[in-house]
Amino acid sequence: xxxxxxxxxxxxxxxxxxxxxxxxxxxxxxxxxxxxxxxxxxxxxxxxxxxxxxxxxxxxxxxxxxxxxxxxxxxxxxxxxxxxxxxxxxxxxxxxxxxxxxxxxxxxxxxxxxxxxxxxxxxxxxxxxxxxxxxxxxxxxxxxxxxxxxxxxxxxxxxxxxxxxxxxxxxxxxxxxxxxxxxxxxxxxxxxxxxxxxxxxxxxxxxxxxxxxxxxxxxxxxxxxxxxxxxxxxxxxxxxxxxxxxxxxxxxxxxxxxxxxxxxxxxxxxxxxxxxxxxxxxxxxxxxxxxxxxxxxxxxxxxxxxxxxxxxxxxxx
Amino acid sequence: xxxxxxxxxxxxxxxxxxxxxxxxxxxxxxxxxxxxxxxxxxxxxxxxxxxxxxxxxxxxxxxxxxxxxxxxxxxxxxxxxxxxxxxxxxxxxxxxxxxxxxxxxxxxxxxxxxxxxxxxxxxxxxxxxxxxxxxxxxxxxxxxxxxxxxxxxxxxxxxxxxxxxxxxxxxxxxxxxxxxxxxxxxxxxxxxxxxxxxxxxxxxxxxxxxxxxxxxxxxxxxxxxxxxxxxxxxxxxxxxxxxxxxxxxxxxxxxxxxxxxxxxxxxxxxxxxxxxxxxxxxxxxxxxxxxxxxxxxxxxxxxxxxxxxxxxxxxxxxxxxxxxxxxxxxxxxxxxxxxxxxxxxxxxxxxxxxxxxxxxxxxxxxxxxxxxxxxxxxxxxxxxxxxxxxxxxxxxxxxxxxxxxxxxxxxxxxxxxxxxxxxxxxxxxxxxxxxxxxxxxxxxxxxxxxxxxxxxxxxxxxxxxxxxxxxxxxxxxxxxxxxxxxxxxxxxxxxxxxxxx
Numbered sequence: 024x025x026x027x028x029x030x031x032x033x034x035x036x037x038x039x040x041x042x043x044x045x046x047x048x049x050x051x052x053x054x055x056x057x058x059x060x061x062x063x064x065x066x067x068x069x070x071x072x073x074x075x076x077x078x079x080x081x082x083x084x085x086x087x088x089x090x091x092x093x094x095x096x097x098x099x100x101x102x103x104x105x106x107x108x109x110x111x112x113x114x115x116x117x118x119x120x121x122x123x124x125x126x127x128x129x130x131x132x133x134x135x136x137x138x139x140x141x142x143x144x145x146x147x148x149x150x151x152x153x154x155x156x157x158x159x160x161x162x163x164x165x166x167x168x169x170x171x172x173x174x175x176x177x178x179x180x181x182x183x184x185x186x187x188x189x190x191x192x193x194x195x196x197x198x199x200x201x202x203x204x205x206x207x208x209x210x211x212x213x214x215x216x217x218x219x220x221x222x223x224x225x226x227x228x229x230x231x232x233x234x235x236x237x238x239x240x241x242x243x244x245x246x247x248x249x250x251x252x253x254x255x256x257x258x259x260x261x262x263x264x265x266x267x268x269x270x271x272x273x274x275x276x277x278x279x280x281x282x283x284x285x286x287x288x289x290x291x292x293x294x295x296x297x298x299x300x301x302x303x304x305x306x307x308x309x310x311x312x313x314x315x316x317x318x319x320x321x322x323x324x325x326x327x328x329x330x331x332x333x334x335x336x337x338x339x340x
Numbered sequence: 341x342x343x344x345x346x347x348x349x350x351x352x353x354x355x356x357x358x359x360x361x362x363x364x365x366x367x368x369x370x371x372x373x374x375x376x377x378x379x380x381x382x383x384x385x386x387x388x389x390x391x392x393x394x395x396x397x398x399x400x401x402x403x404x405x406x407x408x409x410x411x412x413x414x415x416x417x418x419x420x421x422x423x424x425x426x427x428x429x430x431x432x433x434x435x436x437x438x439x440x441x442x443x444x445x446x447x448x449x450x451x452x453x454x455x456x457x458x459x460x461x462x463x464x465x466x467x468x469x470x471x472x473x474x475x476x477x478x479x480x481x482x483x484x485x486x487x488x489x490x491x492x493x494x495x496x497x498x499x500x501x502x503x504x505x506x507x508x509x510x511x512x513x514x515x516x517x518x519x520x521x522x523x524x525x526x527x528x529x530x531x532x533x534x535x536x537x538x539x540x541x542x543x544x545x546x547x548x549x550x551x552x553x554x555x556x557x558x559x560x561x562x563x564x565x566x567x568x569x570x571x572x573x574x575x576x577x578x579x580x581x582x583x584x585x586x587x588x589x590x591x592x593x594x595x596x597x598x599x600x601x602x603x604x605x606x607x608x609x610x611x612x613x614x615x616x617x618x619x620x621x622x623x624x625x626x627x628x629x630x631x632x633x634x635x636x637x638x639x640x641x642x643x644x645x646x647x648x649x650x651x652x653x654x655x656x657x658x659x660x661x662x663x664x665x666x667x668x669x670x671x672x673x674x675x676x677x678x679x680x681x682x683x684x685x686x687x688x689x690x691x692x693x694x695x696x697x698x699x700x701x702x703x704x705x706x707x708x709x710x711x712x713x714x715x716x717x718x719x720x721x722x723x724x725x726x727x728x729x730x731x732x733x734x735x736x737x738x739x740x741x742x743x744x745x746x747x748x749x750x751x752x753x754x755x756x757x758x759x760x761x762x763x764x765x766x767x768x769x770x771x772x773x774x775x776x777x778x779x780x781x782x783x784x785x786x787x788x789x790x791x792x793x794x795x796x797x798x799x800x801x802x803x804x805x806x807x808x809x810x811x812x813x814x815x816x817x818x819x820x821x822x823x824x825x826x827x828x829x830x831x832x833x834x835x836x837x838x839x840x841x
Binding site: 043046047048049051052053055056062063064065066067068069070072073076256259262263265266268287291292294295296297299 | 360361364638672689786
């Protein structure tokens, strides 16, 4: 049999070609840029606005083996009414495993809190595509409004970009009307160049209003200002090029209100006002919520309240 | 990649407006003024022989806050007699105390100064910002810590001078006269004083007339540190004071940082004398961006290169040379980035660009910008609000600039960037070197070998690769051609303050 003249599968140069198209990232430069966000001083009314907006952008999450319908019910109550104060918005969504979707849906149906479900053999994604797609369909059938999928990092690192994109497209088809969030799992991609490349691969497949997301929260390194910035810049370049607005969701490792405000500053100064909404920006977190509430109360009353004044709902991430 | 290719381009979507980013007022930052007390005195005297003394003429001049045009303090104006007294005091201190102290003893004083400055860092940062107009973010995070770092670094050298010139021994020069500019009052002072003292010299220094306050505040620290009287003396004033100082017979060396025009005047007046000189003068640096560069980080570097300290930086990257294939992309990204820069009250912690140092400087910038418009370059300024009082200038980018535009040749010393394009590496080098200056340059590329080639071919004292405006006490800084001679910082900087024996 004759060999083909050009290799048809992944080749060592395919990443180089992709990078030529989208441009590289300098890691020292990115980290200098985001260091400036941490020196922004957000005070008074602007702080309150930022904190409230962060609450409204939360995907309140529990992703544990020991999750039960009872735990999920508690999470949903907290999402609907984070605090007794009247001016606190509900969170954007609750985020649970597929088996918990129907339980969550009971509590938040007909409210503005959405049910998001991680699917596709979260967090590793290491099952046959058929099984992953079945999982997505089951979650959607149970009432999931949003699906958080993981990309095939193995294929990405091996240069199989078409495979990565085909799988995302297949999951997208399985989602139906549910919104899709594509988890890049940045800690396994390791370099900022890879994160930028994977962002573009995903964005080329998904629809306006879908999201790209940093991480599963299940590895050592999750959302940082650095990888958030690389993905925000990818979203910006893609938007200015195609007019398609993709959302962003940093997840994991964001535990304090101060961090959340720094991420929002990055959004404001990179993507502008149109992304300062939960339709285009989300936080995947759980313990963050009570710190946001504590800071809001502190801004209003001038004093920190004891932690036991804020109801607990979840403890993961 | 097939999928990337098949997506329709935004401009090919009929009936829909071109996508744009909105940097509006949805989430405005509230004012966040730095509240530390700068502990200013209503009047600052000269610092001669370890004491604050009134000028013999009895004359004082006002120091103005450029952010609101209010008077901050009045400063004693040194005349020729005061300069003479300062030089005499420095010579006495050199003969009787300082040159006789072993290096490790001199080091103790330098360490003490560095630590006392760190202790009072916030106070000095606020004073520096009020006096000069630079944003508090910069004086707090750059000027003051870097000034302390220079004292620390040179304190470390003071007892190791036997190793600074292998095979040779070094001896101090005596009294050195130093004249510094208004853009980094405290930092330039540290650059000058720290190596001089470490090497065993005594100092008479003239700060710039618009920014004398932090120098005279530092004199308080010298007193607290117990620095022997006369080792450092400060004489404040304008050009006449400077002329009296550099032409005084006592100083063995003149170290000057400032404009090329004044540098030439000093060199003329010192020609024929045996005084040593170092000159750190103007610049018109090229920041060169190749098509394979990390564009967003290059844009950040361009911003940092030209808008740092309102562009009042001798090594500012005031000429952007951009590779033609990416020129449109770079310019578009640059404009979007400039839209989020915050211009205003320098004391606000969120301010990125503060006040122009003086009315005179604002006039000079305005005049050169007008010449750019008149000569047909395309001007871009963001629609930011400027405070009603005080001297401010919008960050400005000129595109379609050619090498013969005035804004491509003259040092503007303000937040004004001239964008030029090039096609090949050789053309980039030629254009970068086609200037009377040669202080610094920046190269942005993903290709390491190109960085090495450029760094040898660019006639500039400092070449930054994939970054800009990075400083360190260990790294020598200085120029080629009309940007001056001599180096400051590092081992090379020390050697400019000694005789080799």
